[in-house]
Amino acid sequence: MYQDVKRYLKRKLQQPSKGKEWSDQDNLLFLNYIQSRYTDEEIEKDIPEIHQAFRDFFEPVGNIVVHFNPDTGIGYKILPYYTQPKESKHLQALIDIIRNDRRNIEYPYQGRDDQIALTGKIQNAINAEIIETDEAVNKKELIRVAIKEALELEPHDVIVQLKQKYIIKIFQVNPYLNLVAPDPKPRDESEARFKGYNSDDLENHYNELLNDIDVENFLDNVMALLFGGKLNFQEIDNSYFEKNVRSLTCHTIAQELALYISYNEEYLLGFAGYILRNNFEGIYQRIAMELFELISKKDENAQKFLNYYSGEIDVENAEGYPIPEVTTPDGSQNLDMNRDAFHTMLGSFVKALMQRKKR
Numbered sequence: 001m002y003q004d005v006k007r008y009l010k011r012k013l014q015q016p017s018k019g020k021e022w023s024d025q026d027n028l029l030f031l032n033y034i035q036s037r038y039t040d041e042e043i044e045k046d047i048p049e050i051h052q053a054f055r056d057f058f059e060p061v062g063n064i065v066v067h068f069n070p071d072t073g074i075g076y077k078i079l080p081y082y083t084q085p086k087e088s089k090h091l092q093a094l095i096d097i098i099r100n101d102r103r104n105i106e107y108p109y110q111g112r113d114d115q116i117a118l119t120g121k122i123q124n125a126i127n128a129e130i131i132e133t134d135e136a137v138n139k140k141e142l143i144r145v146a147i148k149e150a151l152e153l154e155p156h157d158v159i160v161q162l163k164q165k166y167i168i169k170i171f172q173v174n175p176y177l178n179l180v181a182p183d184p185k186p187r188d189e190s191e192a193r194f195k196g197y198n199s200d201d202l203e204n205h206y207n208e209l210l211n212d213i214d215v216e217n218f219l220d221n222v223m224a225l226l227f228g229g230k231l232n233f234q235e236i237d238n239s240y241f242e243k244n245v246r247s248l249t250c251h252t253i254a255q256e257l258a259l260y261i262s263y264n265e266e267y268l269l270g271f272a273g274y275i276l277r278n279n280f281e282g283i284y285q286r287i288a289m290e291l292f293e294l295i296s297k298k299d300e301n302a303q304k305f306l307n308y309y310s311g312e313i314d315v316e317n318a319e320g321y322p323i324p325e326v327t328t329p330d331g332s333q334n335l336d337m338n339r340d341a342f343h344t345m346l347g348s349f350v351k352a353l354m355q356r357k358k359r
Helices: 002-013 024-035 040-045 047-058 091-099 120-130 139-150 199-210 215-227 238-257 265-278 280-296 300-307 339-356
Strands: 062-069 073-080 115-118 158-161 166-169 313-316 319-322
Touching (some): 002 047, 002 215, 024 040, 040 047, 047 073, 091 120, 158 199, 166 199, 215 238, 215 280, 280 300
Antiparallel strands (some): 062 073, 158 166
16 A cells, blocks of 8 residues: 555656645545555555655655545645754754764675664664654754764765665765775776666665665656656657657666665666666566556557557668567457467567667
C-alpha cells in the first residue's frame, strides 16, 4: 500500500508543493486507484501506510497533517518549514553527538581511507534529539548539515543516509581526519560514462543502498515520475523517445537518489548512470508494460508508438537503420491474446527497445 500510494503521488503530482490543494476530483481519482487494487478490509488495515506515504512525499516542503477516510478520501494540511537547518536550535547538539562518540565512528570504513560510517548508536542519538521537536525544520537536511559541520566535510563530499547508518564519501582534503588526499584517488577518468567516478566505488555504494531499499520499488518510483511527466506515451513519439530516454531516465534516477544522498550533481548523475547500466532490462520491461497497459485502454498514441516497430528500414542521415519488429508468434500486434503470447510479445518489445537504446 505504501509503495503504491507513493508511486501514485509521484506520477500525478511529480514534485511536492506546499501550495498544492487536494480537490474532490483528486479524491475521486485516488479512491478509484486504491480501490481497484485493494479490498475494503485491506485499505482499512493499511490506513497508517497511506498516511506515511503522504508524509514522506511532502517531506521536502514541510510537515503534513493527513487524514484518510475510506469513503471520502484524503484531507491534509501542509505546515511549511520556517527554520533553516543552519539556524536550528538542535544543530549544535547534533554536532556534539557526532564529535563526542568516536567509538561509533567507523574509520576507515570498509578499509577505505576516503570513507567514514556513523553507526547505529550515533544515528539513534541523533533521532532521539529531533524526533519530537516543535521546530519547523527539514530533519533530513538538518542531519546532513550537522554531519558536514561535525566532520568538516567539503561541498563535494557525499553523505549516504541509510536506515542503520550514515556513510560519508570523501572526495577532497579533510581537516577532521587530517587527510591530505584520499587514497586511492576517488575519480577515474576512464569511467567517463559515470561522470568520471570509479565504478568499484559506485558498486560498493550500490550494494549498500540495496541492503537498505528495494531496488524494484526504487525503479518503480523512478518510472512513475517519468510516465507522469516527460515519458508520457499518450503524448510522445518514437523519435523523441529514442533520443531522450537514457538522459531522462538517468536524471530521474538521480532525482530519486537525492532522497538518500546529499546533493552533489555530478556524483548523483554518475551513480544514476551506474544504476541505469545495471538495470537496463528491468527499466525497459517497465516501459513495455506501461505501453501495453495504455494500448489495452485503446490509447491511439501508444498504439501508434508500438506500430513503429515494424521491421522496416529507418533512413536517417543517409544511413539505413533496421527497425526491430515486435509481433506475437502468429505475426500480429494484437493485444487480445493469451498469457503466453502476451509474454512473447513483451519480450520481443523489450529486446527491440534495448536494440535501439544506443542510437
